[in-house]
Amino acid sequence: MAALDIHGLRKAFGGNVIIPDVTLALEPGLITSLVGPNGAGKTTLFNLITGFLRPDAGSVHYKGSDLVGLSPQRVTRLGIARSFQDLRLFNEMTVFENVLVAQESSFRLWTRAAACRHTDAVLERVGLADKRDTRAMDLSYAERKFLNLARIMALDIDLFLLDEPASGLDGPSRTTFHTLLQSLKDEGHTVLLIEHNLDIVREVSDRIAFLNKGEVMAFDTPERIFANERLTDLYFGTAGRPAEAASC
Amino acid sequence: MIVLFQMFVEGVAAGSLYALAAVGFALIYATTRTFHFAHGATMMLAAYAFYQAVTVWQWPAVFAVALAVAVAVAFGVGVERLVYQPMRRTDASFLTIFAASFGLLIVATNVVVLLFGNSFYSVDSTLSRGFLVGPLYLSWVNLLSVAVALVSITALQWFMRRTRTGVILRAMMDDAALVGVFGLGDRRYGMIAFAIGSALVAPAAILTSLNAGLQPSMGALLTLLAIAGAIVGGIGNLWGAALGGLLLGIAENVGVWQLSSTWKPAITFGVLLIFLMFKPDGLLGAATRRS
Amino acid sequence: MIAYIANLGVLLGIAVILASSLNLMVGYAGIFSVAHAVFYGVGAYAAAKIALGVTDSFLLATAVAMFVSGAVSFLLAVPVLRVREEYFVVASIGFQVVASTIFTSWHAVTGGMGGLAGIPPARVLGWQLTSPVEYLILTAVCMVLVLAFIAVLVKSPFGRALKAFRDDEVAATALGKDPLALRVAATTISGALAAVAGSIYAFHVSFVNPESFTLDYSVMILAMVIIGGAGSLAGPIVGAVFITAFPALLNFIEMPSRYVGPVEQLIYGASIVLLMVFWPNGLASIWRLLRPRRPVQAAGGGTER
Numbered sequence: 061m062a063a064l065d066i067h068g069l070r071k072a073f074g075g076n077v078i079i080p081d082v083t084l085a086l087e088p089g090l091i092t093s094l095v096g097p098n099g100a101g102k103t104t105l106f107n108l109i110t111g112f113l114r115p116d117a118g119s120v121h122y123k124g125s126d127l128v129g130l131s132p133q134r135v136t137r138l139g140i141a142r143s144f145q146d147l148r149l150f151n152e153m154t155v156f157e158n159v160l161v162a163q164e165s166s167f168r169l170w171t172r173a174a175a176c177r178h179t180d181a182v183l184e185r186v187g188l189a190d191k192r193d194t195r196a197m198d199l200s201y202a203e204r205k206f207l208n209l210a211r212i213m214a215l216d217i218d219l220f221l222l223d224e225p226a227s228g229l230d231g232p233s234r235t236t237f238h239t240l241l242q243s244l245k246d247e248g249h250t251v252l253l254i255e256h257n258l259d260i261v262r263e264v265s266d267r268i269a270f271l272n273k274g275e276v277m278a279f280d281t282p283e284r285i286f287a288n289e290r291l292t293d294l295y296f297g298t299a300g301r302p303a304e305a306a307s308c
Numbered sequence: 309m310i311v312l313f314q315m316f317v318e319g320v321a322a323g324s325l326y327a328l329a330a331v332g333f334a335l336i337y338a339t340t341r342t343f344h345f346a347h348g349a350t351m352m353l354a355a356y357a358f359y360q361a362v363t364v365w366q367w368p369a370v371f372a373v374a375l376a377v378a379v380a381v382a383f384g385v386g387v388e389r390l391v392y393q394p395m396r397r398t399d400a401s402f403l404t405i406f407a408a409s410f411g412l413l414i415v416a417t418n419v420v421v422l423l424f425g426n427s428f429y430s431v432d433s434t435l436s437r438g439f440l441v442g443p444l445y446l447s448w449v450n451l452l453s454v455a456v457a458l459v460s461i462t463a464l465q466w467f468m469r470r471t472r473t474g475v476i477l478r479a480m481m482d483d484a485a486l487v488g489v490f491g492l493g494d495r496r497y498g499m500i501a502f503a504i505g506s507a508l509v510a511p512a513a514i515l516t517s518l519n520a521g522l523q524p525s526m527g528a529l530l531t532l533l534a535i536a537g538a539i540v541g542g543i544g545n546l547w548g549a550a551l552g553g554l555l556l557g558i559a560e561n562v563g564v565w566q567l568s569s570t571w572k573p574a575i576t577f578g579v580l581l582i583f584l585m586f587k588p589d590g591l592l593g594a595a596t597r598r599s
Numbered sequence: 600m601i602a603y604i605a606n607l608g609v610l611l612g613i614a615v616i617l618a619s620s621l622n623l624m625v626g627y628a629g630i631f632s633v634a635h636a637v638f639y640g641v642g643a644y645a646a647a648k649i650a651l652g653v654t655d656s657f658l659l660a661t662a663v664a665m666f667v668s669g670a671v672s673f674l675l676a677v678p679v680l681r682v683r684e685e686y687f688v689v690a691s692i693g694f695q696v697v698a699s700t701i702f703t704s705w706h707a708v709t710g711g712m713g714g715l716a717g718i719p720p721a722r723v724l725g726w727q728l729t730s731p732v733e734y735l736i737l738t739a740v741c742m743v744l745v746l747a748f749i750a751v752l753v754k755s756p757f758g759r760a761l762k763a764f765r766d767d768e769v770a771a772t773a774l775g776k777d778p779l780a781l782r783v784a785a786t787t788i789s790g791a792l793a794a795v796a797g798s799i800y801a802f803h804v805s806f807v808n809p810e811s812f813t814l815d816y817s818v819m820i821l822a823m824v825i826i827g828g829a830g831s832l833a834g835p836i837v838g839a840v841f842i843t844a845f846p847a848l849l850n851f852i853e854m855p856s857r858y859v860g861p862v863e864q865l866i867y868g869a870s871i872v873l874l875m876v877f878w879p880n881g882l883a884s885i886w887r888l889l890r891p892r893r894p895v896q897a898a899g900g901g902t903e904r
Binding site: 394405406410414415421528535570574 | 629631688693697872
Binding site: 110112131132133136137141142144148149150151152153157160161162164165166167168169170171175211212215 | 772774
């Protein structure tokens with residue numbers, strides 16, 4: 061059974077059809093990269109899966125139930141979490157609080173010791189343990205990106221939707237990121253990744269879904285995708301800049 | 309039955325004035341994203357300026373009207389320039405801007421209390437006299453309210469569709485960031501939006517002072533009605549706001565058929581609450597519900 | 600003299616409870632309400648009803664008052680917060696106006712303009728309160744309890760979730776937090792805490808009527824929160840002290856008595872405008888200057904999307 065089964069998904073804004081018809085099935089336990097030129101609808105697809113946008117047609121099946129129509133918070137509680145391209149950290153809160161708030165139940169008067177231990181463990185994993193009490197707004201860019209990841213790693217999640225988690229990272233941070241992604245996979249998590257840097261895509265992906273103009277042009281192993289000249293042409297021909305304009 | 313019809317007529321007249329206030333609020337909110345809570349203060353200041361000119365200084369009506377409009381525009385534009393724009397530049401949150409606006413309403417109200425006292429004033433005019441049409445009692449003020457509202461709102465509609473400035477304001481309503489595309493700062497257009505929105509309450513101020521008289525609390529009350537009208541009409545839609553204002557005026561007047569008139573605000577609130585519960589997008593509005 | 604100071608102390612304590620409870624909504628949940636005097640009033644009337652008809656036990660009357668006021672606040676919050684928090688401002692003013700009408704018009708329950716008189720002195724665990732000083736002690740104890748509760752609340756997972764929403768609503772939702780449930784809970788708790796102040800007031804003056812719970816007073820409570828600084832524990836306390844003590848200062852300036860009220864309000868209004876433009880964190884944040892730390896930019900909410 062697929063970890064996530066997207067079928068016939070469609071979304072238009074006004075008369076503008078952003079996603080005409082997306083069908084895609086993610087295999088459990090694998091890292092799938094979503095690539096494609098700017099404006100291909102990648103972030104929109106994330107928004108449709110996670111309930112921030114409501115599709116005009118189609119279904120998104122996860123563990124036997126349709127996610128369409130559920131609120132973002134319900135989707136998260138079912139076990140799907142996303143990161144944001146523009147990070148959206150809780151800037152006034154400390155690194156520790158950013159992660160702690162993610163995993164604890166809101167309607168509780170006392171902070172549980174177990175939650176604190178779990179938070180510290182997650183911070184240790186992403187390498188932010190020494191920044192525990194720094195406010196999020198005072199972190200460096202790379203640290204902010206890892207905090208963004210840590211926040212959703214603290215949740216009880218099966219499926220990670222990561223929106224450009226590695227963009228702008230330097231060499232050493234990228235290695236850390238790679239290790240982190242691998243460890244998520246080793247734990248049996250499924251990952252859907254939006255990434256523009258094809259080196260990273262080649263390194264980490266088990267599958268690549270090539271999205272263009274809101275349709276999946278190809279879905280295959282990295283070797284096969286990179287061997288397909290038509291796709292590489294399409295990618296490098298239309299993509300002027302590697303950074304996608306915020307389309308969410 | 310005649311009584312009910314009479315109340316309906318009065319409701320349409322009152323509602324026309326609320327419509328002007330609601331359109332002004334909606335224009336300002338939609339273009340500048342400023343929750344201009346002091347909108348009612350604009351109306352109150354214009355009303356007192358008109359009163360001062362007509363009854364104390366004994367100016368001819370035309371000049372008094374001009375003064376009222378000038379005061380309204382000056383207050384609106386001044387507040388935009390001196391308070392809202394500096395705050396927007398520092399990326400102040402919605403709540404911070406709202407709090408400042410709320411403070412402005414308090415300041416304006418109490419300046420008026422200090423200058424004129426808390427008591428009730430009225431402006432005598434032949435316009436407030438009434439006449440009978442069949443069984444119905446009409447007054448010139450009521451007829452004038454409807455006429456002025458119709459003319460102003462039609463003129464605004466023309467302005468928004470046919471002039472370059474109007475088109476830019478409409479673009480701002482869709483997306484404030486778009487204004488940069490025109491190569492123009494939003495500062496000038498923010499002030500234009502405030503000028504028009506504020507000018508629209510001047511007729512409401514004058515006609516209210518002729519019809520119902522003046523009291524410092526009129527500002528806060530009109531703010532409530534203008535915002536409620538804009539919400540009922542559908543925030544972000546000017547014509548919806550006009551319709552919302554009209555509807556509130558009618559509901560308020562017809563609604564007190566069997567009740568004491570102290571319940572008028574309760575009816576406004578009731579209508580607002582019903583809309584928030586069952587039709588939160590308003591009559592003509594775009595989706596406002598949280599995703 | 601002692602009685603005068605004790606009475607002033609009771610009023611200050613009441614103001615601190617009201618401002619701090621409103622701050623839960625304004626400063627932490629990002630909801631502006633101009634109806635806090637309603638919850639104060641509902642609490643006062645409920646406590647008065649219990650005291651007059653059932654028992655003079657302060658604890659019981661306060662518990663009932665908190666329940667009733669919390670319920671009223673819940674019933675207002677659910678329909679309005681479902682839409683957009685901006686609308687709450689307008690709905691709350693409307694609600695305040697309607698509530699004032701009900702306080703004056705529903706004779707059978709509220710006693711109309713005349714109000715409810717002859718409320719017996721409070722009894723707390725068998726101790727009968729008579730002197731102003733005893734009421735001051737009761738108020739101080741209640742105030743400390745309310746403040747302690749709020750302090751625990753804002754540091755709890757619940758408070759953290761509210762702050763997360765304040766910082767970034769979209770991200771908080773994406774982490775599985777339910778904005779409606781959190782905001783409704785904050786509003787309900789805020790209403791219930793305001794009722795504590797209402798209950799103290801009812802027993803203290805042994806008389807309630809609609810004049811104490813007007814729109815003007817709601818405006819005043821909101822001014823305390825904004826002037827002191829929303830979103831911090833100290834802010835509303837500073838604001839409540841400032842606004843309660845201020846009229847006493849104005850006494851030193853010679854002016855006709857009819858000017859006193861408007862001048863006071865004018866100064867509150869102008870303080871709000873100036874603070875929001877130049878110092879959006881409020882008076883209480885001034886002490887932060889003394890600490891070697893980066894100043895917090897434009898707090899007061901940060902819910903702008």
